[in-house]
Amino acid sequence: MDTPYPALLDDLKANTHVLAFDIFGTVVDWHGSIVREVQALYPSVDANAFALAWRAGYQPAMARVRSGELGWTRIDELHRLILDDLLPRFGLAHLSEAERVHLNRVWHRLDAWPDSVAGLLRLKKKFTICSLSNGNLGLLTNMAKRAGLPWDCILSAEVFRAYKPDPATYLGVAQTFDVQPHQVMLCAAHHDDLEGARACGLRTAYIERPLEFGASQPKDVSPQAGNDLHVRDIHALADALGC
Protein backbone atom coordinates (compact mmCIF):
# COMPACT_ATOMS: atom_id res chain seq x y z
CA MET A 1 0.00 0.00 0.00
CA ASP A 2 0.98 3.65 -0.30
CA THR A 3 1.89 4.86 3.17
CA PRO A 4 -0.66 7.46 4.20
CA TYR A 5 0.28 10.37 6.41
CA PRO A 6 0.75 9.20 10.02
CA ALA A 7 -1.76 11.84 11.18
CA LEU A 8 -4.44 10.32 8.93
CA LEU A 9 -3.74 6.85 10.29
CA ASP A 10 -3.94 8.10 13.87
CA ASP A 11 -7.26 9.76 13.06
CA LEU A 12 -8.64 6.59 11.46
CA LYS A 13 -7.52 4.43 14.38
CA ALA A 14 -9.02 6.79 16.94
CA ASN A 15 -12.31 7.66 15.28
CA THR A 16 -13.41 4.69 13.20
CA HIS A 17 -15.98 2.52 15.00
CA VAL A 18 -17.48 0.42 12.24
CA LEU A 19 -15.93 -1.29 9.23
CA ALA A 20 -18.57 -2.12 6.62
CA PHE A 21 -17.48 -4.54 3.91
CA ASP A 22 -18.65 -4.98 0.40
CA ILE A 23 -18.91 -8.73 -0.20
CA PHE A 24 -18.97 -9.95 -3.82
CA GLY A 25 -15.40 -9.62 -5.08
CA THR A 26 -14.13 -7.90 -1.92
CA VAL A 27 -14.51 -10.64 0.70
CA VAL A 28 -15.46 -13.62 -1.47
CA ASP A 29 -14.26 -14.82 -4.86
CA TRP A 30 -17.47 -15.03 -6.89
CA HIS A 31 -15.68 -15.72 -10.17
CA GLY A 32 -13.51 -18.60 -8.99
CA SER A 33 -16.33 -20.15 -6.96
CA ILE A 34 -18.82 -20.12 -9.83
CA VAL A 35 -16.21 -21.41 -12.28
CA ARG A 36 -15.45 -24.34 -9.97
CA GLU A 37 -19.11 -25.29 -9.49
CA VAL A 38 -20.04 -24.95 -13.16
CA GLN A 39 -17.00 -26.97 -14.26
CA ALA A 40 -17.97 -29.74 -11.84
CA LEU A 41 -21.68 -29.77 -12.73
CA TYR A 42 -21.57 -29.00 -16.47
CA PRO A 43 -18.07 -29.81 -17.84
CA SER A 44 -18.98 -28.90 -21.42
CA VAL A 45 -19.81 -25.30 -20.54
CA ASP A 46 -17.27 -22.45 -20.78
CA ALA A 47 -17.36 -21.79 -17.04
CA ASN A 48 -15.33 -18.58 -17.21
CA ALA A 49 -17.66 -17.04 -19.80
CA PHE A 50 -20.68 -18.29 -17.85
CA ALA A 51 -19.54 -16.67 -14.58
CA LEU A 52 -18.71 -13.39 -16.31
CA ALA A 53 -22.04 -13.32 -18.14
CA TRP A 54 -24.01 -14.01 -14.95
CA ARG A 55 -22.23 -11.22 -13.09
CA ALA A 56 -22.62 -8.87 -16.06
CA GLY A 57 -26.37 -9.09 -15.63
CA TYR A 58 -26.15 -7.89 -12.03
CA GLN A 59 -25.96 -4.11 -12.40
CA PRO A 60 -28.63 -3.95 -15.15
CA ALA A 61 -30.95 -6.07 -12.97
CA MET A 62 -30.51 -3.76 -9.98
CA ALA A 63 -31.02 -0.78 -12.26
CA ARG A 64 -34.51 -2.14 -13.04
CA VAL A 65 -35.26 -2.03 -9.30
CA ARG A 66 -33.73 1.41 -8.82
CA SER A 67 -35.72 2.83 -11.73
CA GLY A 68 -38.97 1.45 -10.33
CA GLU A 69 -39.53 -0.87 -13.30
CA LEU A 70 -39.37 -3.73 -10.77
CA GLY A 71 -40.64 -3.36 -7.21
CA TRP A 72 -38.26 -4.29 -4.40
CA THR A 73 -36.64 -7.54 -5.52
CA ARG A 74 -33.96 -9.47 -3.67
CA ILE A 75 -30.68 -10.47 -5.28
CA ASP A 76 -31.67 -14.16 -5.12
CA GLU A 77 -34.59 -13.37 -7.43
CA LEU A 78 -32.49 -11.10 -9.66
CA HIS A 79 -29.80 -13.79 -9.98
CA ARG A 80 -32.52 -16.21 -11.02
CA LEU A 81 -33.95 -13.86 -13.66
CA ILE A 82 -30.47 -13.46 -15.14
CA LEU A 83 -29.79 -17.19 -14.93
CA ASP A 84 -32.97 -18.12 -16.78
CA ASP A 85 -31.95 -15.75 -19.60
CA LEU A 86 -28.46 -17.17 -19.63
CA LEU A 87 -29.02 -20.91 -19.69
CA PRO A 88 -30.12 -21.24 -23.34
CA ARG A 89 -27.02 -19.31 -24.47
CA PHE A 90 -24.82 -21.94 -22.80
CA GLY A 91 -26.73 -25.01 -23.98
CA LEU A 92 -28.40 -25.50 -20.59
CA ALA A 93 -32.01 -24.73 -21.46
CA HIS A 94 -32.94 -28.27 -20.38
CA LEU A 95 -32.14 -27.69 -16.69
CA SER A 96 -35.01 -28.65 -14.37
CA GLU A 97 -36.49 -26.31 -11.80
CA ALA A 98 -34.62 -28.12 -9.02
CA GLU A 99 -31.34 -27.84 -10.92
CA ARG A 100 -31.92 -24.13 -11.50
CA VAL A 101 -32.71 -23.55 -7.82
CA HIS A 102 -29.54 -25.39 -6.83
CA LEU A 103 -27.34 -23.55 -9.32
CA ASN A 104 -28.80 -20.17 -8.34
CA ARG A 105 -27.80 -20.86 -4.75
CA VAL A 106 -24.14 -21.00 -5.78
CA TRP A 107 -24.10 -17.35 -4.70
CA HIS A 108 -24.70 -18.62 -1.14
CA ARG A 109 -21.71 -20.94 -1.50
CA LEU A 110 -18.99 -18.53 -2.59
CA ASP A 111 -15.54 -19.13 -1.14
CA ALA A 112 -13.75 -16.40 0.79
CA TRP A 113 -10.45 -14.99 -0.48
CA PRO A 114 -7.63 -16.69 1.45
CA ASP A 115 -6.99 -13.67 3.71
CA SER A 116 -10.61 -12.81 4.51
CA VAL A 117 -11.45 -14.89 7.59
CA ALA A 118 -8.15 -14.36 9.40
CA GLY A 119 -8.07 -10.66 8.49
CA LEU A 120 -11.64 -10.10 9.69
CA LEU A 121 -10.91 -11.87 12.97
CA ARG A 122 -8.04 -9.44 13.56
CA LEU A 123 -10.20 -6.40 12.75
CA LYS A 124 -13.10 -7.67 14.87
CA LYS A 125 -11.01 -7.34 18.04
CA LYS A 126 -10.91 -3.57 17.65
CA PHE A 127 -13.87 -2.62 15.43
CA THR A 128 -17.46 -3.58 14.82
CA ILE A 129 -17.36 -5.40 11.48
CA CYS A 130 -20.41 -5.81 9.28
CA SER A 131 -21.31 -6.58 5.73
CA LEU A 132 -22.86 -3.94 3.51
CA SER A 133 -23.81 -5.85 0.42
CA ASN A 134 -26.50 -5.76 -2.20
CA GLY A 135 -26.87 -9.49 -1.47
CA ASN A 136 -29.91 -10.42 0.61
CA LEU A 137 -29.77 -11.35 4.29
CA GLY A 138 -30.42 -15.06 3.77
CA LEU A 139 -27.71 -15.29 1.11
CA LEU A 140 -25.20 -13.43 3.28
CA THR A 141 -26.06 -15.55 6.34
CA ASN A 142 -25.66 -18.84 4.49
CA MET A 143 -22.41 -17.61 2.97
CA ALA A 144 -21.00 -16.47 6.32
CA LYS A 145 -21.96 -19.73 8.03
CA ARG A 146 -20.35 -21.85 5.32
CA ALA A 147 -17.20 -19.75 4.86
CA GLY A 148 -16.73 -18.82 8.52
CA LEU A 149 -17.00 -15.06 8.03
CA PRO A 150 -17.16 -13.68 11.59
CA TRP A 151 -19.50 -10.68 11.15
CA ASP A 152 -20.70 -8.83 14.21
CA CYS A 153 -23.80 -7.98 12.18
CA ILE A 154 -25.00 -8.73 8.68
CA LEU A 155 -26.29 -5.62 6.96
CA SER A 156 -27.69 -5.70 3.47
CA ALA A 157 -29.51 -3.58 0.94
CA GLU A 158 -32.49 -5.67 2.06
CA VAL A 159 -32.47 -3.94 5.46
CA PHE A 160 -32.55 -0.49 3.89
CA ARG A 161 -34.70 -1.45 0.90
CA ALA A 162 -32.27 0.29 -1.42
CA TYR A 163 -29.33 -0.87 -3.47
CA LYS A 164 -25.85 0.62 -3.23
CA PRO A 165 -24.85 3.26 -4.22
CA ASP A 166 -28.09 4.70 -2.79
CA PRO A 167 -27.10 7.00 0.12
CA ALA A 168 -29.71 5.24 2.28
CA THR A 169 -27.39 2.23 2.46
CA TYR A 170 -24.21 4.05 3.55
CA LEU A 171 -25.99 6.40 5.93
CA GLY A 172 -28.03 3.45 7.15
CA VAL A 173 -24.90 1.84 8.58
CA ALA A 174 -24.11 4.97 10.61
CA GLN A 175 -27.72 5.22 11.81
CA THR A 176 -27.84 1.53 12.73
CA PHE A 177 -24.87 1.90 15.04
CA ASP A 178 -25.74 5.43 16.17
CA VAL A 179 -22.44 6.91 15.02
CA GLN A 180 -21.46 9.72 12.66
CA PRO A 181 -20.81 8.86 8.99
CA HIS A 182 -17.08 9.58 9.37
CA GLN A 183 -16.94 6.90 12.09
CA VAL A 184 -17.82 4.28 9.47
CA MET A 185 -15.34 3.03 6.88
CA LEU A 186 -16.51 1.26 3.76
CA CYS A 187 -14.03 -1.40 2.64
CA ALA A 188 -14.50 -2.44 -0.97
CA ALA A 189 -12.77 -3.51 -4.17
CA HIS A 190 -14.88 -1.20 -6.34
CA HIS A 191 -14.27 2.50 -6.81
CA ASP A 192 -17.90 3.38 -7.59
CA ASP A 193 -19.04 1.86 -4.29
CA LEU A 194 -16.35 3.77 -2.39
CA GLU A 195 -17.28 6.97 -4.20
CA GLY A 196 -20.90 6.57 -3.09
CA ALA A 197 -19.78 6.06 0.50
CA ARG A 198 -17.42 9.03 0.39
CA ALA A 199 -20.19 11.29 -0.88
CA CYS A 200 -22.09 10.41 2.32
CA GLY A 201 -19.16 11.28 4.56
CA LEU A 202 -17.88 7.76 5.21
CA ARG A 203 -14.20 6.87 5.29
CA THR A 204 -13.07 4.51 2.54
CA ALA A 205 -10.55 1.72 2.07
CA TYR A 206 -9.87 0.25 -1.37
CA ILE A 207 -8.95 -3.42 -1.31
CA GLU A 208 -7.06 -4.74 -4.33
CA ARG A 209 -8.60 -7.87 -5.83
CA PRO A 210 -6.75 -8.09 -9.14
CA LEU A 211 -8.23 -11.51 -9.96
CA GLU A 212 -11.87 -10.65 -9.22
CA PHE A 213 -12.79 -11.42 -12.84
CA GLY A 214 -10.43 -14.36 -13.15
CA ALA A 215 -6.85 -14.76 -14.29
CA SER A 216 -7.78 -14.08 -17.92
CA GLN A 217 -9.08 -10.59 -17.07
CA PRO A 218 -6.78 -9.02 -14.48
CA LYS A 219 -8.25 -5.83 -13.00
CA ASP A 220 -6.44 -2.48 -12.88
CA VAL A 221 -5.88 -1.99 -9.15
CA SER A 222 -3.75 1.13 -9.30
CA PRO A 223 -4.57 3.69 -6.61
CA GLN A 224 -7.18 6.35 -7.25
CA ALA A 225 -7.42 9.66 -5.46
CA GLY A 226 -9.91 10.09 -2.66
CA ASN A 227 -9.69 6.86 -0.70
CA ASP A 228 -8.32 7.07 2.81
CA LEU A 229 -6.59 3.73 2.47
CA HIS A 230 -5.44 1.56 -0.42
CA VAL A 231 -4.48 -1.95 0.68
CA ARG A 232 -3.54 -5.24 -0.91
CA ASP A 233 -5.90 -7.38 1.15
CA ILE A 234 -7.70 -7.59 4.52
CA HIS A 235 -4.52 -8.50 6.41
CA ALA A 236 -2.94 -5.31 5.10
CA LEU A 237 -6.03 -3.39 6.25
CA ALA A 238 -5.59 -4.86 9.73
CA ASP A 239 -1.91 -3.88 9.63
CA ALA A 240 -2.76 -0.32 8.62
CA LEU A 241 -5.37 0.03 11.36
CA GLY A 242 -3.06 -1.32 14.05
CA CYS A 243 -4.92 -4.58 14.75
Added chain:
Amino acid sequence: MDTPYPALLDDLKANTHVLAFDIFGTVVDWHGSIVREVQALYPSVDANAFALAWRAGYQPAMARVRSGELGWTRIDELHRLILDDLLPRFGLAHLSEAERVHLNRVWHRLDAWPDSVAGLLRLKKKFTICSLSNGNLGLLTNMAKRAGLPWDCILSAEVFRAYKPDPATYLGVAQTFDVQPHQVMLCAAHHDDLEGARACGLRTAYIERPLEFGASQPKDVSPQAGNDLHVRDIHALADALGC
Protein backbone atom coordinates in the same frame (compact mmCIF):
# COMPACT_ATOMS: atom_id res chain seq x y z
CA MET B 1 -38.77 -30.89 30.38
CA ASP B 2 -41.86 -32.91 29.64
CA THR B 3 -40.86 -35.58 27.18
CA PRO B 4 -42.65 -34.92 23.89
CA TYR B 5 -43.73 -37.74 21.65
CA PRO B 6 -40.71 -39.21 19.81
CA ALA B 7 -42.47 -38.64 16.49
CA LEU B 8 -42.74 -34.92 17.22
CA LEU B 9 -39.05 -34.74 18.10
CA ASP B 10 -38.09 -36.57 14.92
CA ASP B 11 -40.23 -34.15 12.93
CA LEU B 12 -38.65 -31.12 14.63
CA LYS B 13 -35.12 -32.43 14.09
CA ALA B 14 -35.76 -33.21 10.44
CA ASN B 15 -37.72 -30.12 9.41
CA THR B 16 -36.53 -27.20 11.52
CA HIS B 17 -34.00 -25.04 9.70
CA VAL B 18 -33.94 -21.83 11.72
CA LEU B 19 -34.09 -21.18 15.45
CA ALA B 20 -35.13 -17.59 16.17
CA PHE B 21 -34.55 -16.40 19.73
CA ASP B 22 -36.29 -13.78 21.75
CA ILE B 23 -33.55 -11.88 23.63
CA PHE B 24 -34.59 -9.83 26.69
CA GLY B 25 -35.25 -12.36 29.45
CA THR B 26 -34.77 -15.39 27.18
CA VAL B 27 -31.08 -15.14 26.27
CA VAL B 28 -29.94 -12.30 28.54
CA ASP B 29 -30.76 -11.40 32.13
CA TRP B 30 -32.02 -7.81 31.87
CA HIS B 31 -33.15 -7.64 35.49
CA GLY B 32 -29.93 -8.82 37.10
CA SER B 33 -27.76 -6.78 34.72
CA ILE B 34 -29.63 -3.53 35.36
CA VAL B 35 -29.71 -4.13 39.10
CA ARG B 36 -25.93 -4.63 39.14
CA GLU B 37 -25.22 -1.45 37.15
CA VAL B 38 -27.65 0.72 39.08
CA GLN B 39 -26.34 -0.53 42.43
CA ALA B 40 -22.80 0.30 41.34
CA LEU B 41 -23.60 3.73 39.91
CA TYR B 42 -26.32 4.93 42.30
CA PRO B 43 -26.11 2.96 45.56
CA SER B 44 -28.96 4.87 47.24
CA VAL B 45 -31.51 3.80 44.59
CA ASP B 46 -33.76 0.72 44.99
CA ALA B 47 -32.21 -1.03 41.98
CA ASN B 48 -34.74 -3.86 41.89
CA ALA B 49 -37.68 -1.44 41.77
CA PHE B 50 -35.83 0.70 39.21
CA ALA B 51 -35.20 -2.25 36.87
CA LEU B 52 -38.80 -3.44 37.15
CA ALA B 53 -40.22 0.05 36.54
CA TRP B 54 -38.03 0.58 33.47
CA ARG B 55 -39.09 -2.72 31.98
CA ALA B 56 -42.74 -2.06 32.87
CA GLY B 57 -42.68 0.94 30.54
CA TYR B 58 -41.60 -1.24 27.60
CA GLN B 59 -44.90 -2.68 26.37
CA PRO B 60 -46.83 0.63 26.76
CA ALA B 61 -44.07 2.43 24.80
CA MET B 62 -44.23 -0.10 21.95
CA ALA B 63 -48.03 0.16 22.02
CA ARG B 64 -47.66 3.87 21.17
CA VAL B 65 -45.71 2.87 18.05
CA ARG B 66 -48.14 0.08 17.11
CA SER B 67 -51.12 2.43 17.45
CA GLY B 68 -49.47 5.02 15.23
CA GLU B 69 -49.28 7.64 18.00
CA LEU B 70 -45.51 7.51 17.50
CA GLY B 71 -43.92 6.91 14.11
CA TRP B 72 -41.37 4.10 13.84
CA THR B 73 -39.17 4.50 16.93
CA ARG B 74 -36.28 2.25 17.94
CA ILE B 75 -36.07 0.64 21.35
CA ASP B 76 -33.04 2.77 22.25
CA GLU B 77 -35.26 5.84 21.92
CA LEU B 78 -38.19 4.20 23.72
CA HIS B 79 -35.91 3.15 26.59
CA ARG B 80 -34.75 6.76 26.83
CA LEU B 81 -38.31 8.14 26.91
CA ILE B 82 -39.16 5.76 29.76
CA LEU B 83 -35.90 6.54 31.56
CA ASP B 84 -36.49 10.29 31.49
CA ASP B 85 -39.92 9.74 33.05
CA LEU B 86 -38.47 7.41 35.65
CA LEU B 87 -35.47 9.34 36.95
CA PRO B 88 -37.36 11.90 39.08
CA ARG B 89 -39.29 9.09 40.81
CA PHE B 90 -35.99 7.59 41.97
CA GLY B 91 -34.30 10.82 43.02
CA LEU B 92 -32.15 10.95 39.89
CA ALA B 93 -33.61 14.00 38.17
CA HIS B 94 -30.18 15.66 38.36
CA LEU B 95 -28.50 13.22 35.95
CA SER B 96 -26.68 14.95 33.10
CA GLU B 97 -27.28 14.21 29.44
CA ALA B 98 -24.05 12.18 29.29
CA GLU B 99 -25.05 10.17 32.36
CA ARG B 100 -28.48 9.47 30.86
CA VAL B 101 -26.94 8.37 27.56
CA HIS B 102 -24.59 6.04 29.43
CA LEU B 103 -27.31 4.57 31.65
CA ASN B 104 -29.65 4.08 28.70
CA ARG B 105 -26.97 2.00 27.00
CA VAL B 106 -27.10 -0.53 29.86
CA TRP B 107 -29.50 -2.41 27.55
CA HIS B 108 -26.50 -2.94 25.22
CA ARG B 109 -24.52 -4.36 28.15
CA LEU B 110 -26.87 -7.05 29.44
CA ASP B 111 -25.24 -10.26 30.60
CA ALA B 112 -26.22 -13.60 29.07
CA TRP B 113 -27.79 -16.30 31.23
CA PRO B 114 -25.04 -18.80 32.18
CA ASP B 115 -26.21 -21.43 29.64
CA SER B 116 -26.79 -19.12 26.68
CA VAL B 117 -23.43 -18.93 24.91
CA ALA B 118 -22.55 -22.63 25.25
CA GLY B 119 -26.09 -23.72 24.37
CA LEU B 120 -26.21 -21.52 21.27
CA LEU B 121 -22.83 -22.83 20.11
CA ARG B 122 -24.23 -26.37 20.26
CA LEU B 123 -27.38 -25.41 18.34
CA LYS B 124 -25.41 -23.46 15.75
CA LYS B 125 -23.71 -26.62 14.54
CA LYS B 126 -27.01 -27.98 13.26
CA PHE B 127 -29.32 -24.98 12.77
CA THR B 128 -29.20 -21.40 11.60
CA ILE B 129 -29.58 -19.38 14.79
CA CYS B 130 -30.76 -15.78 14.81
CA SER B 131 -32.21 -13.23 17.16
CA LEU B 132 -35.77 -12.04 16.73
CA SER B 133 -36.03 -9.22 19.20
CA ASN B 134 -37.81 -5.92 19.50
CA GLY B 135 -34.38 -4.51 20.37
CA ASN B 136 -32.73 -2.54 17.57
CA LEU B 137 -29.87 -3.84 15.43
CA GLY B 138 -27.19 -1.68 17.02
CA LEU B 139 -28.24 -2.69 20.52
CA LEU B 140 -28.31 -6.38 19.60
CA THR B 141 -24.94 -6.16 17.85
CA ASN B 142 -23.23 -4.45 20.78
CA MET B 143 -24.81 -6.94 23.17
CA ALA B 144 -23.73 -9.96 21.11
CA LYS B 145 -20.17 -8.64 20.72
CA ARG B 146 -19.81 -8.01 24.46
CA ALA B 147 -21.50 -11.21 25.66
CA GLY B 148 -20.16 -13.51 22.93
CA LEU B 149 -23.55 -14.51 21.53
CA PRO B 150 -22.71 -16.41 18.33
CA TRP B 151 -25.63 -15.45 16.06
CA ASP B 152 -25.53 -16.47 12.43
CA CYS B 153 -27.66 -13.40 11.76
CA ILE B 154 -29.11 -10.63 13.91
CA LEU B 155 -32.76 -10.03 13.07
CA SER B 156 -34.80 -7.37 14.78
CA ALA B 157 -38.13 -5.63 14.66
CA GLU B 158 -36.06 -2.85 13.09
CA VAL B 159 -35.56 -4.95 9.94
CA PHE B 160 -39.30 -5.54 9.55
CA ARG B 161 -40.38 -2.13 10.87
CA ALA B 162 -42.89 -3.84 13.14
CA TYR B 163 -42.81 -4.95 16.75
CA LYS B 164 -43.59 -8.47 17.90
CA PRO B 165 -46.21 -9.88 18.05
CA ASP B 166 -46.90 -8.36 14.61
CA PRO B 167 -47.05 -11.30 12.11
CA ALA B 168 -44.63 -9.38 9.85
CA THR B 169 -41.85 -10.23 12.32
CA TYR B 170 -42.44 -13.99 12.55
CA LEU B 171 -43.20 -14.42 8.87
CA GLY B 172 -40.28 -12.13 8.12
CA VAL B 173 -37.85 -14.70 9.53
CA ALA B 174 -39.21 -17.40 7.22
CA GLN B 175 -39.07 -15.04 4.23
CA THR B 176 -35.54 -13.93 5.06
CA PHE B 177 -34.26 -17.49 4.94
CA ASP B 178 -36.60 -18.60 2.14
CA VAL B 179 -38.17 -21.40 4.19
CA GLN B 180 -41.71 -22.28 5.24
CA PRO B 181 -43.02 -20.92 8.57
CA HIS B 182 -43.05 -24.43 10.09
CA GLN B 183 -39.32 -24.68 9.38
CA VAL B 184 -38.70 -21.84 11.85
CA MET B 185 -38.90 -22.31 15.62
CA LEU B 186 -39.31 -19.34 17.93
CA CYS B 187 -37.54 -19.90 21.26
CA ALA B 188 -38.76 -17.58 24.00
CA ALA B 189 -39.51 -17.25 27.70
CA HIS B 190 -42.83 -15.47 27.07
CA HIS B 191 -46.07 -17.18 26.15
CA ASP B 192 -47.57 -14.19 24.31
CA ASP B 193 -44.58 -14.09 21.98
CA LEU B 194 -44.82 -17.83 21.33
CA GLU B 195 -48.56 -17.54 20.73
CA GLY B 196 -47.95 -14.88 18.09
CA ALA B 197 -45.41 -17.12 16.37
CA ARG B 198 -47.69 -20.15 16.51
CA ALA B 199 -50.50 -18.18 14.90
CA CYS B 200 -48.16 -17.64 11.94
CA GLY B 201 -47.35 -21.34 11.62
CA LEU B 202 -43.98 -21.32 13.38
CA ARG B 203 -42.86 -24.03 15.77
CA THR B 204 -42.37 -22.89 19.35
CA ALA B 205 -40.10 -23.71 22.30
CA TYR B 206 -40.77 -22.26 25.73
CA ILE B 207 -37.63 -21.63 27.76
CA GLU B 208 -38.08 -21.37 31.53
CA ARG B 209 -36.49 -18.31 33.07
CA PRO B 210 -37.99 -18.33 36.55
CA LEU B 211 -35.79 -15.46 37.75
CA GLU B 212 -36.42 -13.12 34.82
CA PHE B 213 -37.93 -10.53 37.19
CA GLY B 214 -35.46 -11.22 40.00
CA ALA B 215 -35.45 -13.53 43.00
CA SER B 216 -38.15 -11.50 44.75
CA GLN B 217 -40.65 -12.12 41.94
CA PRO B 218 -40.26 -15.70 40.72
CA LYS B 219 -42.16 -16.34 37.50
CA ASP B 220 -44.67 -19.17 37.01
CA VAL B 221 -42.94 -21.38 34.47
CA SER B 222 -45.39 -24.27 34.45
CA PRO B 223 -46.04 -25.70 30.98
CA GLN B 224 -48.84 -24.29 28.86
CA ALA B 225 -50.55 -26.12 26.02
CA GLY B 226 -49.58 -25.41 22.46
CA ASN B 227 -45.79 -25.19 22.55
CA ASP B 228 -43.87 -27.90 20.73
CA LEU B 229 -41.15 -27.90 23.37
CA HIS B 230 -40.89 -26.78 26.99
CA VAL B 231 -37.31 -26.70 28.26
CA ARG B 232 -35.42 -25.54 31.29
CA ASP B 233 -32.70 -23.66 29.41
CA ILE B 234 -30.81 -23.52 26.11
CA HIS B 235 -28.71 -26.58 26.92
CA ALA B 236 -31.93 -28.55 27.40
CA LEU B 237 -33.13 -27.24 24.04
CA ALA B 238 -29.92 -28.52 22.42
CA ASP B 239 -30.44 -31.87 24.14
CA ALA B 240 -34.02 -32.10 22.86
CA LEU B 241 -33.00 -31.25 19.31
CA GLY B 242 -30.16 -33.77 19.29
CA CYS B 243 -27.26 -31.31 19.11
